[in-house]
Amino acid sequence: MSVLTKRAPSFFNPIRTAGWSAVGLILLTPLVAMQFTSEVAWDGQDFLFAAVLLIGAGLLLELLLWKARTPLVRLALAGTVVLAVLVIWAEAAVGIF
DSSP: OOTTTOOOOOSOOHHHHHHHHHHHHHHHHHHHHHHHOSSOOOOHHHHHHHHHHHHHHHHHHHHHHHHOOSHHHHHHHHHHHHHHHHHHHHHHHHOOO
């Protein structure tokens, strides 16, 4: 294979872009909702907590997906991270545990 036909790994692939865009949209959702209803009342600490949680999970997913080799392991690790984020978010929101 020649140098011209070999593709270098791209930092900007569609799945990665969609994932980080989802983080941004999740963070913007309460900000937009607060403009229309008083039921959503986030302050700076709430946004900071959500940002740290989501960005931390995104970076952890990047690391795990980079290190994991097989699709099954990648899927299991991604599912575990997403489940952990959902449990932490639910606990912070309503205090289930």
